[in-house]
Amino acid sequence: MLRRCDERDFETIYTIVNDGAQAYKGIIPADRWTEPYMSREKLRHEIEDGVVFWGHEDGGTLAGVMGLQDVQDVTLIRHAYVRTANRNQGIGGKLLSHLRTITSRPVLIGTWAAASWAIGFYEKHGFHVVDPREKNRLLKKYWNVPERQIETSVVLADAGWRPYEIRPIGTVESPLVDRHAAPRQGDEGAPDAWLVFDPGVSEGLRDLRAGSDIIVLTWLDRARRDVLAVHPRGDANNPLTGVFSTRSPDRPNPIGLHRVRIVSIDGSRVQVRDLEAINGTPIVDVKPVLGPIDER
Numbered sequence: 001m002l003r004r005c006d007e008r009d010f011e012t013i014y015t016i017v018n019d020g021a022q023a024y025k026g027i028i029p030a031d032r033w034t035e036p037y038m039s040r041e042k043l044r045h046e047i048e049d050g051v052v053f054w055g056h057e058d059g060g061t062l063a064g065v066m067g068l069q070d071v072q073d074v075t076l077i078r079h080a081y082v083r084t085a086n087r088n089q090g091i092g093g094k095l096l097s098h099l100r101t102i103t104s105r106p107v108l109i110g111t112w113a114a115a116s117w118a119i120g121f122y123e124k125h126g127f128h129v130v131d132p133r134e135k136n137r138l139l140k141k142y143w144n145v146p147e148r149q150i151e152t153s154v155v156l157a158d159a160g161w162r163p164y165e166i167r168p169i170g171t172v173e174s175p176l177v178d179r180h181a182a183p184r185q186g187d188e189g190a191p192d193a194w195l196v197f198d199p200g201v202s203e204g205l206r207d208l209r210a211g212s213d214i215i216v217l218t219w220l221d222r223a224r225r226d227v228l229a230v231h232p233r234g235d236a237n238n239p240l241t242g243v244f245s246t247r248s249p250d251r252p253n254p255i256g257l258h259r260v261r262i263v264s265i266d267g268s269r270v271q272v273r274d275l276e277a278i279n280g281t282p283i284v285d286v287k288p289v290l291g292p293i294d295e296r
Helices: 007-025 039-046 091-101 115-123 132-142 147-151 199-205
Strands: 002-003 052-058 061-072 074-082 108-112 153-157 168-173 191-197 213-219 255-266 269-273 282-288
Touching: 002 091, 007 039, 007 061, 007 074, 007 282, 052 091, 061 091, 061 282, 074 091, 091 115, 108 115, 108 132, 115 153, 132 153, 147 153, 191 199, 191 282
Parallel strands: 074 108
Antiparallel strands: 002 052, 052 061, 061 074, 108 153, 168 191, 168 282, 191 269, 213 255, 213 282, 255 269
């Protein structure tokens, strides 16, 4: 029987997680292993942070658990474990199939890169491993894990994730690190920043010139994608307005549009003025600013 767990199941969840996690001992990097693998304090924090556990009950006893967590515009599968004594009985598959029926959002799963059996399990159920660059971006956006765990993990996605693919061509390097402290527009005090392009697109930079104005398109990866109406400029005194009539970064497809001036060029690094995008923002494209019709 599958059922949603409640507070009465806390100690049982704790036991199952730490029993099931023994499969990772000696497989994942030693500096990522702890005893117990998940403390009661950590488990409590996860539940308070929105992880909802479901369990597979057999003869009145929980044999496996799997967590579901809605984060922004996706659903995460978290902390999937089966008791050692109950492995290879299809419990994980039943839990995963059920949890996928109770969310309409794209589903993402993070696991250890060395846990080949776990990756194979999710692939068998229709998930695919995303590429390393995308993995890093997703773990930073939707999870709260240390850099070392990002290095040693993979992310798998179901078919609902990103039906259209945009590959970043570089990233923004800027002293701005907090979106809430950054200027709302580039001409409102944004510092100089660098556009750091991937070597593979360097040929496309050959005709950029210092002093020219360009349009930079970015993917505002820390924006919310479930927002359709905002108070412009974050001012509650302004009337609630549909996002398509505003420059809010929070919108279904958070594409940033920035008119900037090139200050200098150093190989695949382009220094620009008036860019309000924060550090690490992916660059999607660069386009020229068009002059009069007879000059195009």
